[in-house]
Amino acid sequence: GENVEQHPSTLSVQEGDSAVIKCTYSDSASNYFPWYKQELGKRPQLIIDIRSNVGEKKDQRIAVTLNKTAKHFSLHITETQPEDSAVYFCAASYGAGYNKLIFGAGTRLAVHP
Amino acid sequence: GAGVSQSPSNKVTEKGKDVELRCDPISGHTALYWYRQSLGQGLEFLIYFQGNSAPDKSGLPSDRFSAERTGGSVSTLTIQRTQQEDSAVYLCASSYLGQPQHFGDGTRLSIL
Numbered sequence: 001g002e003n004v005e006q007h008p009s010t011l012s013v014q015e016g017d018s019a020v021i022k023c024t025y026s027d028s029a030s031n032y033f034p035w036y037k038q039e040l041g042k043r044p045q046l047i048i049d050i051r052s053n054v055g056e057k058k059d060q061r062i063a064v065t066l067n068k069t070a071k072h073f074s075l076h077i078t079e080t081q082p083e084d085s086a087v088y089f090c091a092a093s094y095g096a097g098y099n100k101l102i103f104g105a106g107t108r109l110a111v112h113p
Numbered sequence: 114g115a116g117v118s119q120s121p122s123n124k125v126t127e128k129g130k131d132v133e134l135r136c137d138p139i140s141g142h143t144a145l146y147w148y149r150q151s152l153g154q155g156l157e158f159l160i161y162f163q164g165n166s167a168p169d170k171s172g173l174p175s176d177r178f179s180a181e182r183t184g185g186s187v188s189t190l191t192i193q194r195t196q197q198e199d200s201a202v203y204l205c206a207s208s209y210l211g212q213p214q215h216f217g218d219g220t221r222l223s224i225l
Contacts (some may be wrong), residue, residue, distance in 0.1 A: 043216040103156040
């Protein structure tokens, strides 16, 4: 069935360090992979997404890589700042097309000054 | 205009009562999704509407849950005979076909 696994569940880094969060998915037909950031009590906010026809995408300090053969994708945050502290969720579309999203369980990132 | 709007923001009700949660998607968005987020957990897909197509109800956890979307815009999620395990934040999202999903602030449902 459809499943997305996300690791680690918690991540603690010092300000300025890099953070990496990894996800694997089960449905080989999935072709869209967004990442959402959720601050406490707030709505999930899209921070970056990638489609299956590319292997990497960058937006300032954030990058996502995709390995379709291995069915895994990762979020990389460089030069972390305290305001990066939040819960991050990866997701994969289920089936071809932009369909329902199957979410990972989330990673709680804490950036310490 | 405005983003996805959900109401009420909070709902407290007694076990066994029915509840209705409302979602107003972003204007022009053809797709509408409902997800559930239990405390400290990820988002669980419930149901998906796309245009005039039959909705994908594969995520609804039981027949006590139903949803409708009137006129291709506003959606209502109904939970009948609520149980304590229904307590969660119910999130609605909308998107234009092929574009990212944008979430509302959610309805925090508490069943006493």
